[in-house]
Amino acid sequence: MPRSFERPFLIAGLILLIAFPYIAEAAGNAYFTSTVARILIFAIAAISLDLILGYGGMVSFGHAAYLGVGAYVVAILSFHLYDGSALFGLPGTEYAPVVWPLGVAVSAVAALLLGALCLRTSGIYFIMITLAFAQMLFFLFVSLQRYGGDDGLFMFAGRSEMPFIDLENDTVFYYVCLAFLVGFFLLCRAIVASRFGRVLQGIRQNERRMAALGYPVYRYKLAAFVIAGAGAGLAGVLLANHTKFVSPDMLHWTKSGDILIMVILGGIGTLTGPILGSAAFLLLEEYLPVIFGDLSMDLLKDHWRVVFGPMLILIVLFARRGLYGVLFRKENGDG
């Protein structure tokens, strides 16, 4: 497909996603709706990562940390509500209009603090440092014994409460996730097209040139890093509500790797790509074992990663442009 088909493709995709819960129900498998909700949530995280990775050229290997922070804000406040105890003298809450922005804000602050440090470096250092700081947050949550430590924290009070909307209903929650994904996608598209986005892409192409032109490069990169952190925080908030469970595992460095893979698999430097990547990754993760099971390859069914790892290497080596590149071939003179 030529690139001009991207918009119709997206609209068709959106219509399909809107109709999906009914299709799933008609097919007699409402469970699919939950799987797709998970895909939508991770798509938000992947888009937010691609904003700094694909457009800003910052290879952050610690993106799951901000997702985990957002998720933990929701779960900890829910824990205090259920427990009846106070947190910093305030009662816990599960009122979504309070908790959700708070989760996003805390993630943004975490991204601001760590990003301010990480962005003092670049290249290979940046990769290692983002990874290391994410691991630091991982250990922080492991050590919070009160909130379950290693074992994680169940949200016994259930999902957050939204006025007029019953989030406990899986179909309703699915639409909330979809709405947030569409909103975040449009926001990022506006950011990428804005002056800020142009400067960011200029920095990716040649940081020195942008600095020489007088742009405060560091501040631009940090601002993008914080926006990405907030986006991941939003995904975390939704993910905690989706599974009603959080654990340090959400911040584990392999999860950061997973989000990175989603971006690459879908197509780096595009906003549609990460959505495709999230879908492809999570579906592979879920159905690769099933497929091997059907082929009665029992050894591979339990150890599907032994196939997935080399697949990833091959994709990196030979299919750089990802699914987006497969779907929308670049036209001549298209950069």
Next chain:
Amino acid sequence: MLLFVEQCLNGLQLGIFLFLVAAGLTLIFGIMGVINLAHGSLFMIGAYVAATVTNLTGSFLVGLLAALPAAALAGVIIEFVVIRRLYDRDHLDQVLATFGLILFINEAVTMVWGRTPLFLDVPDALKGTIEIIPGIPYPIYRIAIIAAGILVAVLMWLVITRTRIGMLIRAGSTNREMVAALGVDISLLYTLLFAAGAVFAGFAGAMAGPLVSVQVGMGEQILILTFVVIVIGGIGSIRGALVGSILVGVVDTLGRAFLPDILKLFMAPADADGIGGGLSSMLVYLLMAVVLIVRPTGLFPAAAGAR
């Protein structure tokens, strides 16, 4: 005081492990410009092979001697099949491809050895304690690790500063295109260096076997600490890796041992244990943050290659 010295030695010993892994990683990056996430897997392979062979033959020495070629072989295969294709790629590709390697190796190890951790006894000859500092008994095995680590570090230093290969390595880390242009078989040098790095990591893994449980994921734990070491020490610098390793090893060990007790001086014991536990596991990362603020390129930045 007794406990303090003992913990310092424990920290030194952790530092030795970190150094053995970090030295290979930092050299590989300094010269080849490749970041290899799967370096920790070589540590794990060393540990698994040592544990298996030791349990089969009953001799730790045989296990150790088997682990070294096994790790080297694994390293050469990894270099030949994957890493070789990554030299000209950007860091993102390297990170992702070697992440794929980790997934593969971890799963393959699970297929061969299962999910239950292996345990390895300290060899009989090195059991018991010794008082190298009068009044402070310390396990012989840990002393042996420290001694072996220092020996390897000295050997490495001799090879790098006194031999022709070492000269090429140093030249390569300064300007690899020039070295290649001067007619050195750079791809052979790369493979050799990769094998050497693998041997060091495998050696560390084999030695760590009796102290920790040998399990999948042990490689990544040490890998991430190694990143902290390299960031602190400066990429491509052996000296930086040595100083960074000891620093991280000692700070981490002392923090875990004493931080909760120190906090107990001015807060409730239950809180002190909780906060102290969390803080001590974050301590090395905070150390890294401080180094970054003061010297963004690490304590001993290498002349080139780090950019």
